[in-house]
Amino acid sequence: MTVRTALDTRALVRAGVILVVTALAFTLYSAWSAAQPDAADRTFTVAEASTGFVPMTDDGAPADDAVDDPALIDDGDEIAAPVASSRATNQLAQSIVNGLAFGLLLALASVGLSLIYGTTGLSNFAHGEQVSLGALLTYFFATQEMVSLPLLPWEFNFGFPLVLSAILAVILAAGFGWLQDRFLWKPLRKRRVGITQQMIVSIGLALALVNLLQWWIGGRKVRLSIAIDKRHQVGPFQIGNQTLISMAIAIACILAVSAFLLYTRLGRATRAVSDNPSLAAASGIKVDGIVRLVWVLAAALAAVGGILLALYEQGSSFDAGSRMLLLMFAAVTLGGLGQPFGALVGSIVIGLVSEVSTVWLPPDLKYASALGILILVLLFRPQGILGRAERVG
Amino acid sequence: MDFSDLLIDAGREMFAPTTAAFALAAIGLNFHFGMTGLLNMGHAGFMLLGMYGYAITIREIDANDGMFLGIEMAAGAQIALGVLVAILVAIAFGLLLGWPTLKLRGDYLAIVTIAAAEMVRFVGRSQSLKSLTGASTGIRGKDYKRPFESLSPFPDRQIELGPFTLHGSQSTSWWLVLVAWSAVFLAALLFWRLARSPWGRVLKGIREDEDAVRSLGKNVYAYKMQALVLGGVIGALGGVLWSFGNSVAPDSMGRPTTFWIWTLLLLGGAATVFGPILGSILFWTSLLVVRALANGLIPDTVLHPTELEPFSLVLVGVTLMLLVIFRPQGILGDRRELAINDR
Numbered sequence: 001m002t003v004r005t006a007l008d009t010r011a012l013v014r015a016g017v018i019l020v021v022t023a024l025a026f027t028l029y030s031a032w033s034a035a036q037p038d039a040a041d042r043t044f045t046v047a048e049a050s051t052g053f054v055p056m057t058d059d060g061a062p063a064d065d066a067v068d069d070p071a072l073i074d075d076g077d078e079i080a081a082p083v084a085s086s087r088a089t090n091q092l093a094q095s096i097v098n099g100l101a102f103g104l105l106l107a108l109a110s111v112g113l114s115l116i117y118g119t120t121g122l123s124n125f126a127h128g129e130q131v132s133l134g135a136l137l138t139y140f141f142a143t144q145e146m147v148s149l150p151l152l153p154w155e156f157n158f159g160f161p162l163v164l165s166a167i168l169a170v171i172l173a174a175g176f177g178w179l180q181d182r183f184l185w186k187p188l189r190k191r192r193v194g195i196t197q198q199m200i201v202s203i204g205l206a207l208a209l210v211n212l213l214q215w216w217i218g219g220r221k222v223r224l225s226i227a228i229d230k231r232h233q234v235g236p237f238q239i240g241n242q243t244l245i246s247m248a249i250a251i252a253c254i255l256a257v258s259a260f261l262l263y264t265r266l267g268r269a270t271r272a273v274s275d276n277p278s279l280a281a282a283s284g285i286k287v288d289g290i291v292r293l294v295w296v297l298a299a300a301l302a303a304v305g306g307i308l309l310a311l312y313e314q315g316s317s318f319d320a321g322s323r324m325l326l327l328m329f330a331a332v333t334l335g336g337l338g339q340p341f342g343a344l345v346g347s348i349v350i351g352l353v354s355e356v357s358t359v360w361l362p363p364d365l366k367y368a369s370a371l372g373i374l375i376l377v378l379l380f381r382p383q384g385i386l387g388r389a390e391r392v393g
Numbered sequence: 394m395d396f397s398d399l400l401i402d403a404g405r406e407m408f409a410p411t412t413a414a415f416a417l418a419a420i421g422l423n424f425h426f427g428m429t430g431l432l433n434m435g436h437a438g439f440m441l442l443g444m445y446g447y448a449i450t451i452r453e454i455d456a457n458d459g460m461f462l463g464i465e466m467a468a469g470a471q472i473a474l475g476v477l478v479a480i481l482v483a484i485a486f487g488l489l490l491g492w493p494t495l496k497l498r499g500d501y502l503a504i505v506t507i508a509a510a511e512m513v514r515f516v517g518r519s520q521s522l523k524s525l526t527g528a529s530t531g532i533r534g535k536d537y538k539r540p541f542e543s544l545s546p547f548p549d550r551q552i553e554l555g556p557f558t559l560h561g562s563q564s565t566s567w568w569l570v571l572v573a574w575s576a577v578f579l580a581a582l583l584f585w586r587l588a589r590s591p592w593g594r595v596l597k598g599i600r601e602d603e604d605a606v607r608s609l610g611k612n613v614y615a616y617k618m619q620a621l622v623l624g625g626v627i628g629a630l631g632g633v634l635w636s637f638g639n640s641v642a643p644d645s646m647g648r649p650t651t652f653w654i655w656t657l658l659l660l661g662g663a664a665t666v667f668g669p670i671l672g673s674i675l676f677w678t679s680l681l682v683v684r685a686l687a688n689g690l691i692p693d694t695v696l697h698p699t700e701l702e703p704f705s706l707v708l709v710g711v712t713l714m715l716l717v718i719f720r721p722q723g724i725l726g727d728r729r730e731l732a733i734n735d736r
Contacts, residue, residue, distance in 0.1 A: 193718060196432065197721060200713065203434070207709060208709075215704060215707065329508065364515070367511075368512045368515035368516055371509070
């Protein structure tokens with residue numbers, strides 16, 4: 001597999017066209033719905049959604065988000081004026097920016113999922129727990145509160161600085177990926193356990209891990225950093241410092257992974273394994289070593305994604321990752337199963353769809369609309385946006 | 394701790410309506426997975442839709458003073474209509490799910506079914522449909538249980554039967570126990586009959602080798618769709634039964650519920666008639682016993698009572714993993730018949 005097939009120009013053009021068409025459709029629709037008389041109550045829900053919060057348990061909801069956003073003032077009459085012109089912050093621009101940020105963070109997690117699928121054929125349902133694990137380990141090291149481990153009666157705290165904790169968390173999470181492959185998945189491959197069976201094993205693992213995390217941290221929402229995020233007004237949208245830094249880290253990680261896959265020997269070997277494992281083995285590539293590497297890489301990327309996501313959403317919980325899991329699958333399937341660059345494009349599409357849909361759908365339906373897109377795409381392009389047209393039946 | 398109480402509790406759990414409801418849902422999943430090899434990971438979605446279909450129908454008829462299309466409805470007719478709606482909703486959902494995915498590889502069906510089930514839950518708990526589904530609080534039991542409870546032949550008080558005491562007709566009652574296990578029995582009979590019919594043999598053929606069946610001129614897509622819809626309908630009925638003992642709440646039918654059904658089906662043995670029933674009984678009884686023992690034997694400082702729930706679910710997850718790795722055919726199954734293969 002060469003660079004050319006990994007980044008098929010036609011596929012990129014297709015992805016671009018889809019993005020442009022969706023953006024156009026969204027713009028037209030929002031212009032149309034802004035002209036509708038019921039725009040007032042819509043605006044309010046959008047303002048709620050644009051803070052980037054998941055509409056779940058936000059008991060620790062900080063007050064710093066979008067308080068300066070006039071739409072948050074709770075009387076509908078004032079906002080009934082035309083939406084786009086009355087305020088500096090344009091709903092659509094804001095949600096597109098949020099969607100891009102969310103999509104990039106989602107991409108970190110889903111690229112790993114896609115790599116694992118590509119090299120082993122496994123749809124790893126326990127990948128969401130890797131995401132939570134990264135965030136919760138960071139909390140474990142960084143918090144000033146007392147923490148403990150399951151079954152141990154002692155309480156203690158580390159109180160490390162955030163960056164150090166994040167690095168430690170990523171290393172530990174990567175180590176967990178190594179352990180998983182060493183003691184679970186490799187023996188399973190050796191026993192020639194079928195892919196479907198392995199998938200159900202990963203579901204069992206996910207169920208065990210998510211409850212282990214709940215047992216460990218509890219059901220509450222935790223914050224990695226208590227610093228108040230400063231928000232800047234850039235043109236028609238607002239963006240916070242933390243979000244900017246997160247996006248930068250995400251882009252850097254994705255570029256590094258792409259460079260690794262495209263230009264290094266190991267990366268080329270990885271793509272060879274994902275193309276055809278037996279052929280790769282026959283040409284002298286150590287398939288098991290590559291798979292081990294992919295597990296470590298995927299776990300580390302997922303942990304980074306989890307930490308950044310926790311900063312972006314200003315909190316994390318034991319099920320933060322498992323709630324993201326389906327969006328990751330949607331992204332990976334959208335981009336084409338097993339195509340790492342497809343996962344990137346798919347994540348950004350999912351991020352955009354879920355955030356931009358809040359312009360006219362209630363915000364608590366934003367994940368539902370992202371999953372709806374998945375089903376629609378499977379109907380018309382089952383191999384995904386970047387997938388090669390082949391028989392998948 | 395008192396072991397005789399624990400024994401009585403475990404005994405009650407064995408025939409509890411919840412156990413029956415899950416057995417029924419697992420029989421539905423057995424049509425999907427055991428018979429046809431379909432990886433339906435969104436079974437809780439079928440159950441939730443069934444509950445909504447039934448509960449909303451009854452509630453709306455009730456709000457209309459028992460009238461439907463200008464006809465006075467008796468309690469039995471109301472139940473029949475509610476069940477009919479639940480079945481129709483499940484059929485529609487099955488068709489919708491199967492349409493894009495049944496021509497694709499198995500893992501696509503897994504991803505789409507789990508995504509669709511979560512979509513149902515998201516939409517159900519959305520504030521925008523509060524008047525219809527009651528958002529995240531769901532629908533209260535007294536809004537839809539009355540017609541069913543009014544048909545109870547048992548007296549309206551606590552009835553003692555041996556060591557077990559249940560109410561005669563309300564909520565988790567002897568009446569519900571009777572109805573639920575009859576439904577399980579009928580569904581098991583249906584499975585037994587269909588598994589031996591020409592139709593069932595085609596499904597098993599699809600499970601073993603899809604291409605071979607296709608080469609015999611069978612329409613594999615249509616057969617898979619029929620299995621998906623039939624299993625989904627049985628799942629929806631399981632949901633309705635479950636809601637009689639509890640209330641309609643979207644969050645109790647999330648992904649973990651689907652995984653429980655999978656665990657208990659694989660525990661009992663997929664592709665067998667009694668596997669889902671045995672699996673459900675074993676699953677719920679052992680879950681109860683493990684919780685009670687952990688609560689009584691492990692000191693609070695090591696395992697706080699609030700940590701019991703996650704602790705027992707960790708065990709469920711580990712059980713599922715071990716089952717699939719070491720004994721995929723479960724207790725009753727036949728290893729040769731059930732090779733979970735790559736499709």
